[in-house]
Amino acid sequence: xxxxxxxxxxxxxxxxxxxxxxxxxxxxxxxxxxxxxxxxxxxxxxxxxxxxxxxxxxxxxxxxxxxxxxxxxxxxxxxxxxxxxxxxxxxxxxxxxxxxxxxxxxxxxxxxxxxxxxxxxxxxxxxxxxxxxxxxxxxxxxxxxxxxxxxxxxxxxxxxxxxxxxx
Amino acid sequence: xxxxxxxxxxxxxxxxxxxxxxxxxxxxxxxxxxxxxxxxxxxxxxxxxxxxxxxxxxxxxxxxxxxxxxxxxxxxxxxxxxxxxxxxxxxxxxxxxxxxxxxxxxxxxxxxxxxxxxxxxxxxxxxxxxxxxxxxxxxxxxxxxxxxxxxxxxxxxxxxxxxxxxx
DNA sequence: TTTACTGCAAACATTTTGCAGATGT
DNA sequence: ACATCTGCAAAATGTTTGCAGTAAA
Numbered sequence: 149x150x151x152x153x154x155x156x157x158x159x160x161x162x163x164x165x166x167x168x169x170x171x172x173x174x175x176x177x178x179x180x181x182x183x184x185x186x187x188x189x190x191x192x193x194x195x196x197x198x199x200x201x202x203x204x205x206x207x208x209x210x211x212x213x214x215x216x217x218x219x220x221x222x223x224x225x226x227x228x229x230x231x232x233x234x235x236x237x238x239x240x241x242x243x244x245x246x247x248x249x250x251x252x253x254x255x256x257x258x259x260x261x262x263x264x265x266x267x268x269x270x271x272x273x274x275x276x277x278x279x280x281x282x283x284x285x286x287x288x289x290x291x292x293x294x295x296x297x298x299x300x301x302x303x304x305x306x307x308x309x310x311x312x313x314x315x
Numbered sequence: 316x317x318x319x320x321x322x323x324x325x326x327x328x329x330x331x332x333x334x335x336x337x338x339x340x341x342x343x344x345x346x347x348x349x350x351x352x353x354x355x356x357x358x359x360x361x362x363x364x365x366x367x368x369x370x371x372x373x374x375x376x377x378x379x380x381x382x383x384x385x386x387x388x389x390x391x392x393x394x395x396x397x398x399x400x401x402x403x404x405x406x407x408x409x410x411x412x413x414x415x416x417x418x419x420x421x422x423x424x425x426x427x428x429x430x431x432x433x434x435x436x437x438x439x440x441x442x443x444x445x446x447x448x449x450x451x452x453x454x455x456x457x458x459x460x461x462x463x464x465x466x467x468x469x470x471x472x473x474x475x476x477x478x479x480x481x482x
Numbered sequence: 483t484t485t486a487c488t489g490c491a492a493a494c495a496t497t498t499t500g501c502a503g504a505t506g507t
Numbered sequence: 508a509c510a511t512c513t514g515c516a517a518a519a520t521g522t523t524t525g526c527a528g529t530a531a532a
Contacts, residue, residue, distance in 0.1 A: 187486060187531050208521080223489040228522060251521095264460050275454050283450050284469055287442050292474030293431050301466045302451055307459030354506050356512060375496080390514045395497060 174200035177239050177255075184237045194219040195230050196239075204272040205243070205254045205265060243301055266306040273306070341367035344406050344422075351404045361386040362397050363406075371439040372410070372421045372432060410468055433473040440473070 174197040181196070182188055198214050199206070208231060215222050231253065234240040241256040243263065254263055254272055262280060264273050280300060288295035341364040348363070349355055365381050366373070375398060382389050398420065401407040408423040410430065421430055421439050429447060431440050447467060455462035 189487060189531065191488070221489085223491095224521095225490080225523075226488060229487085264455060264458065264462070266460070273458050273460065275458060279450060279454065283446060287446065288431060288469065288471055291431065291440050291442060292477075293433070293440065293469075293471040294477055295431070295469055295471040298467065298469040300468075302455065302460075302462055303464040303466075304455055304460040304462040310459075310461055354511060356506065358513070388514085391496095392498075392515080393513060396512085 177234075180239050181234075181237060186233065186237070191219070191222045191226050192230055192233075194222060195227065196234075199234075199240075199255060205252055205263075207252050211253075243299075262300050262302065264302040264304055266304065266309055269306065269309050271306050271308075275302075344401075347406050348401075348404060353400065353404070358386070358389045358393050359397055359400075361389060362394065363401075366401075366407075366422060372419055372430075374419050378420075429467050429469065431469040431471055433471065433476055436473065436476050438473050438476075 174193075177196045177200055178188055178193065181192065186192075195211070195215060198218060199211065202210075202214060208228065211231070212224060212227055215227050231240065235242055235253070239255065240253045243252050243254055256274075262275055264275055265271070266273075281298075284295050284298055341360075344363045344367055345355055345360065348359065353359075362378070362382060365385060366378065369378075369381060375395065378398070379391060379394055382394050398407065402409055402420070406422065407420045408430075410419050410421055423430075423441075429442055431442055432438070433440075448465075451462050451465055
């Protein structure tokens with residue numbers, strides 16, 4: 149829906165296959181997939197490379213779009229299946245944003261943490277969650293609730309975008 | 316998807332029209348709609364009555380189901396349009412739950428607050444948000460972020476369900 | 483060589499839209 | 508009376524599935 153997401157400074161398929169994939173951030177993700185016992189297929193490599201080279205947060209539609217553009221031989225179904233797989237393995241995390249249709253994904257190697265998304269440049273920062281969890285546990289207890297999980301997303305404006313012209 | 320949601324102890328259409336609607340919780344919601352300048356049509360009355368008499372949290376599918384059962388003359392489109400309307404007016408709040416398809420709604424008259432949902436009985440409690448906001452602002456600042464909004468959902472187990480057999 | 487994975491196309495689920503007619507105020 | 512609202516059916520959207528063929532290990 150945002151349209152230009154992840155496609156703005158994409159590399160060519162050649163550069164993609166050689167450069168980024170061997171030592172770019174995609175390599176780490178590929179290793180994760182491998183370690184989890186899944187096959188490193190051509191479509192998965194391509195999708196991971198696209199994800200690693202794009203915005204930290206994206207929707208399935210945006211990814212679908214990028215895949216169509218950069219590796220058009222990959223089918224829709226494979227993209228969805230790969231998204232599910234990557235989420236299951238923990239490479240991606242599903243998040244919900246009211247303004248972005250429904251599901252969005254963020255690249256996320258670590259176990260569980262929170263994101264703060266810049267409303268202007270889409271930059272995503274992680275932040276420590278210890279304090280959040282402690283507070284929630286405390287608030288829950290006050291109502292007799294035993295807190296078992298939570299889902300938190302924070303929107304704001306990063307340092308750069310506070311200085312820059314707002315759009 | 317939960318299937319039995321909101322339909323278990325539903326009243327007959329007659330009781331619905333006379334009793335609950337005049338002095339049940341639906342009356343408050345109807346007044347809100349009226350105050351906002353919208354027409355109190357028959358479908359809207361029926362839908363609000365169903366909502367007021369059902370679980371505090373529900374999906375569009377569950378509501379659609381209840382409407383079909385209790386006021387089958389109302390069309391799907393009207394249900395969705397009404398959900399949008401109620402959300403816009405602030406009678407409902409859209410929330411996201413991974414396990415419940417995508418959109419869920421909670422009845423919610425007040426301006427902005429958080430919900431804690433019992434994973435067992437689906438009971439929803441509100442809790443004060445002052446502390447949450449303060450904490451988020453503090454955490455954001457630490458990263459140079461100016462926090463502008465957030466979305467928080469907490470899952471847990473309410474007092475009753477901690478005692479009762481888990482399911 | 484074996485089984486996981488893929489593309490395709492069709493199915494499916496969910497939500498939106500256009501429009502003629504009904505209804506609230 | 509007249510604008511808002513409704514039901515219907517069709518369309519748009521987003522995601523999943525069955526299956527025959529392909530490719531990773």
